[in-house]
Amino acid sequence: MSATGGTAPSAPVPASLTPSDLEEIALARAAWSRLVEPGDEVAGALVAGVGAAAALRWLAAMTSEASSIVHGVGRLCAHLGVDDAVARRRIERAVARWQPRLEGLDPRREVSVLTRLGGRLIIPEGEEWPRRFADLGPSAPMCLWVRGDAPVGPTLERAVALVGARACTDYGERVAGEFSMGLGDRGFTTVSGGAYGIDAAVHRGSLAGDGPTVAFLAGGIDRLYPAGNADLLRAVADGGGLVLSEVPPGSVPSRVRFLKRNRLIAAAGAATVVVEAAWRSGSLATAALALDLLRPVGAVPGPVTSMASAGCHRLLREGRAVCVTDLAEVCELASPLGEDGSGAQDREQAREASDHRPHDGLDAVTALVYEALPVRRGAGLEAIGRAAGVSPAEAMAGVGRLELAGLAARDGIGWKRTIS
Amino acid sequence: MSATGGTAPSAPVPASLTPSDLEEIALARAAWSRLVEPGDEVAGALVAGVGAAAALRWLAAMTSEASSIVHGVGRLCAHLGVDDAVARRRIERAVARWQPRLEGLDPRREVSVLTRLGGRLIIPEGEEWPRRFADLGPSAPMCLWVRGDAPVGPTLERAVALVGARACTDYGERVAGEFSMGLGDRGFTTVSGGAYGIDAAVHRGSLAGDGPTVAFLAGGIDRLYPAGNADLLRAVADGGGLVLSEVPPGSVPSRVRFLKRNRLIAAAGAATVVVEAAWRSGSLATAALALDLLRPVGAVPGPVTSMASAGCHRLLREGRAVCVTDLAEVCELASPLGEDGSGAQDREQAREASDHRPHDGLDAVTALVYEALPVRRGAGLEAIGRAAGVSPAEAMAGVGRLELAGLAARDGIGWKRTIS
Numbered sequence: 122m123s124a125t126g127g128t129a130p131s132a133p134v135p136a137s138l139t140p141s142d143l144e145e146i147a148l149a150r151a152a153w154s155r156l157v158e159p160g161d162e163v164a165g166a167l168v169a170g171v172g173a174a175a176a177l178r179w180l181a182a183m184t185s186e187a188s189s190i191v192h193g194v195g196r197l198c199a200h201l202g203v204d205d206a207v208a209r210r211r212i213e214r215a216v217a218r219w220q221p222r223l224e225g226l227d228p229r230r231e232v233s234v235l236t237r238l239g240g241r242l243i244i245p246e247g248e249e250w251p252r253r254f255a256d257l258g259p260s261a262p263m264c265l266w267v268r269g270d271a272p273v274g275p276t277l278e279r280a281v282a283l284v285g286a287r288a289c290t291d292y293g294e295r296v297a298g299e300f301s302m303g304l305g306d307r308g309f310t311t312v313s314g315g316a317y318g319i320d321a322a323v324h325r326g327s328l329a330g331d332g333p334t335v336a337f338l339a340g341g342i343d344r345l346y347p348a349g350n351a352d353l354l355r356a357v358a359d360g361g362g363l364v365l366s367e368v369p370p371g372s373v374p375s376r377v378r379f380l381k382r383n384r385l386i387a388a389a390g391a392a393t394v395v396v397e398a399a400w401r402s403g404s405l406a407t408a409a410l411a412l413d414l415l416r417p418v419g420a421v422p423g424p425v426t427s428m429a430s431a432g433c434h435r436l437l438r439e440g441r442a443v444c445v446t447d448l449a450e451v452c453e454l455a456s457p458l459g460e461d462g463s464g465a466q467d468r469e470q471a472r473e474a475s476d477h478r479p480h481d482g483l484d485a486v487t488a489l490v491y492e493a494l495p496v497r498r499g500a501g502l503e504a505i506g507r508a509a510g511v512s513p514a515e516a517m518a519g520v521g522r523l524e525l526a527g528l529a530a531r532d533g534i535g536w537k538r539t540i541s
Numbered sequence: 542m543s544a545t546g547g548t549a550p551s552a553p554v555p556a557s558l559t560p561s562d563l564e565e566i567a568l569a570r571a572a573w574s575r576l577v578e579p580g581d582e583v584a585g586a587l588v589a590g591v592g593a594a595a596a597l598r599w600l601a602a603m604t605s606e607a608s609s610i611v612h613g614v615g616r617l618c619a620h621l622g623v624d625d626a627v628a629r630r631r632i633e634r635a636v637a638r639w640q641p642r643l644e645g646l647d648p649r650r651e652v653s654v655l656t657r658l659g660g661r662l663i664i665p666e667g668e669e670w671p672r673r674f675a676d677l678g679p680s681a682p683m684c685l686w687v688r689g690d691a692p693v694g695p696t697l698e699r700a701v702a703l704v705g706a707r708a709c710t711d712y713g714e715r716v717a718g719e720f721s722m723g724l725g726d727r728g729f730t731t732v733s734g735g736a737y738g739i740d741a742a743v744h745r746g747s748l749a750g751d752g753p754t755v756a757f758l759a760g761g762i763d764r765l766y767p768a769g770n771a772d773l774l775r776a777v778a779d780g781g782g783l784v785l786s787e788v789p790p791g792s793v794p795s796r797v798r799f800l801k802r803n804r805l806i807a808a809a810g811a812a813t814v815v816v817e818a819a820w821r822s823g824s825l826a827t828a829a830l831a832l833d834l835l836r837p838v839g840a841v842p843g844p845v846t847s848m849a850s851a852g853c854h855r856l857l858r859e860g861r862a863v864c865v866t867d868l869a870e871v872c873e874l875a876s877p878l879g880e881d882g883s884g885a886q887d888r889e890q891a892r893e894a895s896d897h898r899p900h901d902g903l904d905a906v907t908a909l910v911y912e913a914l915p916v917r918r919g920a921g922l923e924a925i926g927r928a929a930g931v932s933p934a935e936a937m938a939g940v941g942r943l944e945l946a947g948l949a950a951r952d953g954i955g956w957k958r959t960i961s
Contacts, residue, residue: 158930217932375912422842422854424712425866434842437857437864444857446845492795510578512637
């Protein structure tokens with residue numbers, strides 16, 4: 122790319138942007154997404170502070186000589202009013218790690234390649250940017266490389282992240298599929314990582330239920346990884362869902378990028394649900410990131426004999442996740458406080474009601490009397506009272522209440538139950 | 542029984558008791574256990590206040606005439622310094638419910654019948670009384686009718702209550718059996734209710750593991766209920782365990798007695814673990830009673846598709862139970878604070894260790910460098926740094942640290958991983 126010389130960084134981006142401003146910012150952010158590894162907080166703070174394009178010009182103006190870097194960082198810090206040797210040293214180190222990647226940088230070409238692939242680039246300054254990413258602060262992605270026609274922000278407005286083990290069981294796959302399919306009906310988008318196992322079951326469940334689903338990849342969106350899920354991920358992008366990445370096309374999905382990618386999944390969902398996870402698992406890392414973002418986390422329990430549920434049980438045991446066992450509980454977790462939107466309470470009431478027994482709601486003494494009522498041949502009040510351990514007066518009152526409730530009936534000179 | 546006339550109640554039981562004092566108290570408590578339904582707090586407070594024998598004499602001295610009761614209760618209240626119309630009225634109502642059962646009361650005969658059955662009676666004033674029952678306050682049992690030779694108090698010193706559904710699954714039965722068998726090895730007694738399903742699996746597991754197990758019955762210990770578990774309960778009593786009840790021989794196990802019996806199970810264990818329970822279940826009642834007694838409660842998760850685990854998941858979801866998935870976690874729950882006695886921590890460390898990966902413990906930069914190291918043909922420091930997104934200096938330091946850790950090796954003029 123061409124540097125415009127050693128200018129001082131400009132002021133932050135103004136509130137109202139022209140299309141050409143936006144294009145310049147987008148290209149600069151695309152460049153930054155190539156220069157830095159995901160979640161580079163120094164880059165995030167710098168771009169937020171002086172603007173992506175100015176920050177890029179400033180970086181390109183320095184040579185890799187130590188004296189040039191010290192000078193450039195000194196000017197930046199003076200401009201920003203930073204008077205802290207530790208911060209200055211941190212920026213110097215960051216410049217040293219960004220500079221090697223300046224060579225051959227050509228974001229315009231990358232964006233045009235992406236466009237030919239049917240993709241596009243979105244940036245925080247644009248309209249599509251998902252609002253929850255604001256919570257990521259300086260570790261927010263520079264931009265998102267997008268495959269799929271759906272508008273990103275609105276698609277992620279009501280979203281649940283569902284994550285889990287690659288090495289899942291049939292049980293976990295089934296639960297993930299059922300939750301995702303149902304979430305579409307309830308107006309929720311599912312978010313996952315496009316991996317084998319639970320991730321794939323989540324995307325498939327949403328596709329089957331005609332609900333939108335979003336896959337965040339650790340590598341570039343031009344290389345649908347893992348290869349065995351390429352058809353599925355294409356179906357996601359073509360079926361009203363989205364395939365997203367913060368790293369530019371051509372980037373390989375390294376282990377560190379997988380870990381950093383997890384913060385995007387955690388941030389994109391209003392809640393994160395772990396369906397199956399081993400005792401130690403990337404899904405637990407995603408859950409931890411969601412908790413750091415103050416997002417609710419749910420864990421699906423499973424048999425204690427299943428190693429694939431050990432991580433979920435660990436989350437429950439450590440009090441870091443809420444136990445979720447059905448679709449309504451997932452919806453409740455992901456709904457704003459006060460808005461249930463899921464029928465979870467109705468369902469609990471229905472459960473209680475379907476389970477109602479004749480002696481429910483009786484006071485303690487009447488319950489004792491009910492218990493003591495014979496089923497076949499009636500007994501006298503005195504015998505009933507003695508059997509119940511209540512006084513004769515209480516026995517009489519109790520039988521009276523039970524008769525009113527239709528639970529006791531006269532039988533000759535005695536009383537017996539009408540329902541046994 | 543013979544009343545000794547309208548004496549004023551005597552003072553509470555003195556600290557040092559002769560064998561004949563103890564016998565008198567035991568007979569009086571046996572009588573009270575016949576007169577009242579389990580958990581009668583008025584009777585409990587009365588017996589605690591004036592002593593079982595004196596309270597019984599006082600009760601027997603009144604006729605069922607209202608005036609006689611009012612007079613008797615008035616004298617009692619004067620003696621105790623109670624000047625509260627509500628309390629007086631409450632005692633009058635209690636007397637009216639106790640009196641019908643005075644007729645034909647003969648505790649001496651009942652105790653001798655019990656002794657012929659090979660049983661015995663224990664009371665709070667005796668040495669065998671389990672210390673945790675003190676937490677029950679006025680709802681503590683009057684006495685315990687006991688089958689089995691083991692001393693009750695010491696047997697319940699280290700005890701875990703394991704409860705669950707009658708309608709359990711093979712999974713629940715297996716987990717209950719494994720926990721119980723293992724608890725014996727760790728020096729824990731199991732406590733349950735002698736019912737079908739989980740209860741039976743608990744008692745069987747302890748018997749198989751040669752650990753003591755205790756069954757609290759809702760009816761008399763002469764009628765081993767349910768009939769299908771009679772052989773099992775006999776094996777419990779004959780095999781170093783105990784079959785206990787607070788209601789005298791001959792008493793039928795009514796629904797109310799089952800509910801009241803649950804408090805004894807909850808009180809006897811240092812912790813209560815629910816293995817399987819429906820959404821609405823007696824086991825949840827036992828868990829609630831344990832929580833009331835400030836005992837820790839554990840719940841064993843299961844498949845969300847299993848209705849037999851719905852109650853356990855409910856406890857977890859409501860934050861009322863800790864998730865327990867193996868023996869060590871059960872032991873930890875039941876062990877006094879600070880004493881693990883179970884190896885739960887060792888086990889977690891072992892789990893972590895067995896799961897150790899070469900890149901664990903690397904700092905962030907070195908981890909990036911490790912990721913960027915080629916596996917087959919070595920690469921130069923500059924290329925490694927660019928791939929990792931770190932500065933050349935950081936790449937050099939990272940490769941150096943990795944070489945020291947045995948994770949990187951020189952390969953011609955470049956570097957590669959030694960472990961892939």
